[in-house]
Amino acid sequence: MQNDTILTMRGIDKQFPGTRALSKVDFTLRKGEIHALMGENGAGKSTLIKVLTGVYEKDGGSIWLEGVEGEAHIHSPQDAQKLGIATVYQEITLCPNLTVAENMYIGRTEGQIVPWKEYEKKATALLNNLGIPARAKQELNHCSLAVQQMVAIARAVDMNCKVLILDEPTSSLDDKEVEMLFSLMRDLKSRGVGIIFVTHFLEQVYEVSDRITVLRNGELVGEYAIEDLPQVELVAKMMGKDLHDLSDLEQIGSKHKAEDEIIYEAQKISSSESKPFDFSIHKGEVNGFTGLLGSGRSESVRAIFGADRVTGGKVKMKGKEVKISKPHDAMKAGIGYLPEDRKKDGIIADLSVRENIILALQVMRGFFRPMSKAQMEAFADEYIKALNIKTASQDTLVGSLSGGNQQKVILARWLLTHPDYLILDEPTRGIDVGTKLEIQKLVLKLAAEENMSITFISSEIEEMLRTCSRLIVMRDRNIVGELTGDQLTQAQVMKTIAGGGQ
């Protein structure tokens, strides 16, 4: 063993009922290195991390840490914290109704009397230092998801750790915030901290990482230096497919020409969270809302679905005026909505995969018309296969699925209702590269074959350029432009967001 290793994991096993999440996995982390942990959804990345941080007990294998005699015994997150392992989990695990400062220091205070005033000062300094746009005294649930994520990172950074673990930290950050995070990571790296970085964004991996470990189906595929593993090969290693099989993935199909019929039309629609705006979509059209985080793109589609309190506006569905004041109205009118925040608005964690998939359809059928068990099973089966959802069984609680697979369950839920108009807010968040392309393909296919109208929102502009035939650009809660045809280029989008062009 080289003497600059700070963490060695050997032969790690972890079994869940019905799933072998990890089998004989090795992992090595060196001082001052950024080490990417890659793999498809459900490959076992989060599980490996949770074993390391004591959230799960491992079934076999050993862990050694620099500075600790013999094997390290980590049985709880507190143990890990004491040993200098700081973690930002995939699902944000802060306390939403505490303040930012309280969240940063809770569980780390020593002694009986907690000098909150002092902590608030320290928190403010750190927030300024890292450029996080939040106040120490602000309640966390009033912050955007991105800011919450940054607070979690700030908490980890402040712990003076030896090992920093970031499980998909960038999935809800925009480019600027990602840059901020990366400079922070490089800074920590130069101070000798070892960083484990999980993400599904390949470019980001190549931008910051030094080394890559690839997992597939709970098994170790290998460890590679970044120079030795070009992007295409990395994808092949993750998916377990040969290179030439991959080429067809790159072609996601062509955009389809929308029909003339307008399916949804809104005038001066507004909600408690969004300013009034006009919007319409044609049958079979795929459009997108873009803009920086906080630009109001999510709030706008929430207004369409009636997710927030609707305060005004006229809505026509297929030419007929309808009143949409709550989600149920929207569903009855034929609208589906996959929300941005999977954990808070999407999954019902303690219900089974099957119940989660059929939920929306069941609600649309009505309170007095429950589906038969056989019917539910058939539907669930169909979509588990169609979207390739990795789950031990239909009865598994959806909360125990990997992040990406939870996302697929919610997607399945809305596809099952066969809406006329489907709103997808960040459907590819936390989804692996292969599946991301599959979902984009699916969106185009639904539009072309079923004539479904789709609004597709993504933080990745390329994704939207590939799928949308019309982009609505937002800034500061206002629509500032609409791009179609030849204007659909990255440069034009950026320019419009920045306020340059029309």
Add this chain to the structure above:
Amino acid sequence: MNAKKTRKAGGIGQLMIPLIALGVLILFNLIRDPGFFSISLSNTGVLTGNLVSVIDSASELAIIAMGMTLVTASCGGQDISVGAVGAIAGSIFVCTLQAMGRITIWSVILGIIFCIGVAIMFCCFNGTLVSVFKIQPMIATLILFSCGRSIAYWFSGSATPQLSSPIIVAMGITIPGIPVPTPIFAVVLMGILLSLVFRFTNLRLYTQSVGINQGAARLNGINPVMIKMLSFVILGVCVAIAGVIGVSRIGQIAHQTLLVEIEMDAILAVAIGGNSLGGGRFRVVGSVIGAYIIKMLTITLYAMSVAPANVKAYKAIVIILIVLAGSPVIRNRAAVLLNRFRIGKETKAAAKGVN
């Protein structure tokens, strides 16, 4: 924290601990006194024995526990006014019968319908505070908990009227010619009724969704306010039935003692049944088993001639043990141990295979 969820949906898992507890209690009694569960036919043609009196006397508790399970699941909190509202319902029942003069089958049916209506009204008051005004259920129901019995007293004209009629005796004790106490039939009937509701509506799916993640449930078109109200309405029906049984047993409305302290036992029954008091997934059967465990425990302690003053303390000890056994921490420990054991066996088997 979303960690450590290794459970699967459905199955017998949740009922394991209450069933084991019930089994242990029965076994304990059998060892202590092999004749404890002997049942005999009394000279009036009625089944008697400890087992019968456990099942009979647990009826009100079992029925209220059913409703409490639903309220717990949807609101993540408990209604502590069930005893008091039960007294109001009983009082209304008695008043209606008195107002109508002669007690006939029809006047009794009318009385029951009427008192169910009133109980639903009071429960909807609680439900409104909880679902619309988002007040903690325990706090919201504290109001009726403290003044409900006075309201009941006031309803019956500040008196404790009696009901003497063979119909009331038949309802509270036994129907002539049928050897099983009538309240037991009421439990069975309520159980069947509820399972029919679960069978033919989406009540279970909606209630669980609201209890687990209200925001997400709303975005899927469920109205959380309605579902919470509905659970209170069902609790209202349960409470009214329990009140009527209680009144019929003694043929009198006793405002201060009717269903007294039943709220705590009902909450306990829900917890012993393996339901999370924080809401979400639930099994009504579990709570009913919980109710029988509580009564069995009480009667066991009395049979062992523990002084009445000490019964509560012993009861508390046993209940703590049961609730602890069902707690997530102990469950996870057990799961981890079981897992190790299984993997150990697998590796041994594999090693043998290699050899």
